[in-house]
Amino acid sequence: MTKVLVSDPIDQIGIDILSQVAQVDVKVGLKAEEIVKIIPEYDALMLRSGTKVTKEIIEAGKGLKIIGRAGVGVDNIDVPAATRNGIIVVNSPEGNTIAAAEHALAMMLALSRHIPDADLSIKDNKWDRKSFIGVEVYKKSLGVVGLGKIGSHVASVARAMGMKILAFDPFISQERAEQLGATLVDLDTLFSESDYITLHVPKTPETAHLINAESIAKMKPTVRIINCSRGGIIDEDALAQALQEERIAGAALDVFEQEPLGESKLRSLKNVILTPHLGASTTEAQVNVAIDVAEQIRDVLLGLPARSAVNIPGLTPEVMAKLGHYLKLAETLGTLVGQLAGGRIDQFNISLQGDLASNESKPIVVAAIKGLLTPALRERVNYVNASLEAKERGIKVIETRDASAHDYSATLHLSARGDIGEHSVTGALLSNGEIRIVDLDGFPINVPPSNYMVFTLHRDMPGIIGNIGSLLGSFNVNIASMQVGRKIVRGDAVMALSLDDPLPEGLLSEIGKVAGIRDAYTVKL
Numbered sequence: 001m002t003k004v005l006v007s008d009p010i011d012q013i014g015i016d017i018l019s020q021v022a023q024v025d026v027k028v029g030l031k032a033e034e035i036v037k038i039i040p041e042y043d044a045l046m047l048r049s050g051t052k053v054t055k056e057i058i059e060a061g062k063g064l065k066i067i068g069r070a071g072v073g074v075d076n077i078d079v080p081a082a083t084r085n086g087i088i089v090v091n092s093p094e095g096n097t098i099a100a101a102e103h104a105l106a107m108m109l110a111l112s113r114h115i116p117d118a119d120l121s122i123k124d125n126k127w128d129r130k131s132f133i134g135v136e137v138y139k140k141s142l143g144v145v146g147l148g149k150i151g152s153h154v155a156s157v158a159r160a161m162g163m164k165i166l167a168f169d170p171f172i173s174q175e176r177a178e179q180l181g182a183t184l185v186d187l188d189t190l191f192s193e194s195d196y197i198t199l200h201v202p203k204t205p206e207t208a209h210l211i212n213a214e215s216i217a218k219m220k221p222t223v224r225i226i227n228c229s230r231g232g233i234i235d236e237d238a239l240a241q242a243l244q245e246e247r248i249a250g251a252a253l254d255v256f257e258q259e260p261l262g263e264s265k266l267r268s269l270k271n272v273i274l275t276p277h278l279g280a281s282t283t284e285a286q287v288n289v290a291i292d293v294a295e296q297i298r299d300v301l302l303g304l305p306a307r308s309a310v311n312i313p314g315l316t317p318e319v320m321a322k323l324g325h326y327l328k329l330a331e332t333l334g335t336l337v338g339q340l341a342g343g344r345i346d347q348f349n350i351s352l353q354g355d356l357a358s359n360e361s362k363p364i365v366v367a368a369i370k371g372l373l374t375p376a377l378r379e380r381v382n383y384v385n386a387s388l389e390a391k392e393r394g395i396k397v398i399e400t401r402d403a404s405a406h407d408y409s410a411t412l413h414l415s416a417r418g419d420i421g422e423h424s425v426t427g428a429l430l431s432n433g434e435i436r437i438v439d440l441d442g443f444p445i446n447v448p449p450s451n452y453m454v455f456t457l458h459r460d461m462p463g464i465i466g467n468i469g470s471l472l473g474s475f476n477v478n479i480a481s482m483q484v485g486r487k488i489v490r491g492d493a494v495m496a497l498s499l500d501d502p503l504p505e506g507l508l509s510e511i512g513k514v515a516g517i518r519d520a521y522t523v524k525l
Contacts, residue, residue: 002301010049014290018046021298036060044297046070055081066090066300068293071280072380073366074310081312084324084421090296090306093150093380095289096280101153103279104198104228107252108158111224111273112137135222138162143194145210146229147182148380151200155180166190168211171376173394191218196226202378203230205502205524213238213513216248224250227339228279231255240265243272254279310382325433326356326412327367331448332435332525333414333427334371336354339523340455341416342422347396348372348417353426356410357401365399368414374480375524408438443485448500450480453523454508460493467514468495475504492518 002022006015018024023042030038032054032236039045041062046068047053053067058081067082069091082089087297110116113134113366121128142158146149146167155165156522159181167182168190177184187210190197197219201207211225212235225248244265248359250320251271253266259277266272280286312502350368353362363383370386372395381389390397408428415424426439437447440455457465467483472479478500486493503522511520 002043004044004046004297004301005035006046007035007040007051008046008070009050010046010048010294011287011290012295013287014046014070014364016045017291017294017298021301023495025276032057035388039064043301044068045235046293047076047441048296049073049076051076053077053082057438058082058085058087061085061087062084066297066306068080068297070095070289070293072096079311085396088300088306089310090293090300090308091310093308093382093385095292096282096285097149097153099140099282099285100150100228100279101157102282103254103275104150104154104200104226105157106123106271107226107228107254107275108137108142108196108224111226111252116273117270137196139164140195141166141193142198143168143190143195144182145169145187147180147188148200148377149176149199150229152180154200155182163196166194168504170342171373171395171471172344173346173392175336175394176392187215188218191215191328192220192277194223196224198226199229199233200381201229201233202376203232204375204378206375207233209233209235209238211235211239213241216242220250221247222249224248224252226252226469231259236264236266240269243269246271308385309525323359323363325429325435326410327362328357329412329435330364330367330414333375333425333437334368335374335525336371336437336449336453336523337414337416337423337425338372338520339375340417340425341421342521343418343420345372345393345395345416345418347398347417348390348397349400349413349424351400351402351413353413354404354408356412357403361399361401364412365397368412369397372416377524411438413439439494440485440494440496443487443492445483445485445494445496447481447496447498449525451525452478452499452502453525454494454495454499454503454511455521455523456495456497456511456517457519458493458495458514459518460484460488460490461516464516465495465512468497468511471510471514472497472499472507475507477501477503477507 003026004018004022006026007030015024021022035057039057040431041061044066048070055078066088071091072091074091077089079089114132118132139162141164144155144167147167159165166185167177168187186255210233239251250271254275255277300306309362350365366383366386369390370381373381409430411426412427424441427440428436435449480498480500482491482497508520508522
């Protein structure tokens with residue numbers, strides 16, 4: 001009989017749905033080694049955030065067809081290991097959308113009307129109305145950072161309350177913003193003109209400490225900041241200091257850099273509201289994610305497709321054996337070219353070349369789109385919704401094929417055009433499956449991708465390499481590898497540097513000042 005293991009608490013409705021097609025065993029609190037011993041008996045595994053699904057668990061689960069995460073994030077699941085073993089991984093990317101959006105709106109209103117402090121005051125047998133004079137949100141400007149599903153709902157509701165919506169999202173088209181009644185602006189404009197700022201972005205290297213001392217200095221003294229997205233997007237020390245000095249009017253935070261929140265200056269401030277990561281903590285949200293994921297597990301066990309797979313649905317070991325390395329190539333190149341193009345991308349070209357032109361293209365194209373969007377959307381983008389997410393952001397995807405082979409029997413060529421320019425990259429696979437970047441913006445190179453990379457466009461002239469190396473060395477940055485590509489002697493050239501660590505803040509601008517450097521880009525893969 002088909003069997004499902006539920007390793008974390010989920011709503012009973014999820015159990016009932018699974019029971020339609022399988023024997024359901026709820027075993028909460030198991031250690032990893034205990035799961036390894038019993039997982040061979042099961043066809044599916046359903047969990048929340050408490051269970052960590054390791055490579056060992058996945059490889060022991062010889063009969064596993066699907067792993068379901070009742071929530072958004074899948075950081076606690078080894079997704080690459082599941083993909084290699086042909087196991088579908090699903091989540092519920094929209095199950096808590098309304099809950100998170102409503103919490104942000106509730107925080108904004110509570111902050112505006114001093115509701116927590118007024119509640120405490122009256123419970124302390126006081127009747128102090130003068131201390132709690134609030135402000136109206138009507139006709140105020142709300143700056144929404146991130147117009148994904150949650151940010152869009154916040155914007156729609158706030159607009160209905162009479163607020164003016166300013167928005168920043170480099171992956172949203174002007175048309176989509178207009179549909180929401182929002183005006184797209186740059187971050188500096190949003191910071192300086194907003195009466196309220198609400199954050200709805202994943203934590204990435206680009207969004208870490210997005211709100212800091214420098215950005216706060218650009219804001220109105222009457223601004224109120226709300227964060228119900230991810231901890232770490234706000235520099236909490238800088239925020240606490242600004243609140244303490246009354247350089248901004250208030251803040252409401254549901255997420256923190258360290259959770260649970262430890263010792264923090266924020267705890268003692270009166271103009272801040274703090275809640276313990278309650279964004280998804282509604283009865284409806286918990287029911288929604290349980291239903292969503294349970295239905296997907298049920299469908300897959302019945303031989304039907306999953307609607308929110310974070311890896312390719314229905315991927316078999318046979319297909320993985322043929323295309324697995326090319327999917328990784330496509331996703332890596334997509335992430336690379338997206339960061340090089342930067343800003344708002346409007347066109348994405350995908351060219352399958354050589355032997356690759358005769359392969360099934362859809363998984364490769366989707367992998368490339370997923371790579372392009374991942375730096376901005378993180379776990380919100382997957383192989384099921386990547387094409388739709390690109391369409392909603394106004395990105396035109398063009399697929400072409402070229403059966404002629406060049407230096408490699410099969411290559412993948414991607415180019416992305418954004419509002420700050422166009423960049424292209426070509427990649428190939430070695431016989432052992434190792435990825436090589438073989439062309440960058442038309443310049444021939446041959447470098448493996450690494451976690452931290454720097455690319456430059458420069459004049460081919462003596463001293464460039466030495467100056468860059470000396471500059472990085474002075475900042476204690478270790479270069480793992482370096483290669484230069486050029487077309488003609490003393491003409492333009494590109495340099496690809498692989499680093500052991502992230503580039504320190506401010507160093508990229510220093511690289512750009514080196515004589516002969518035309519452009520410099522940093523990339524995280």
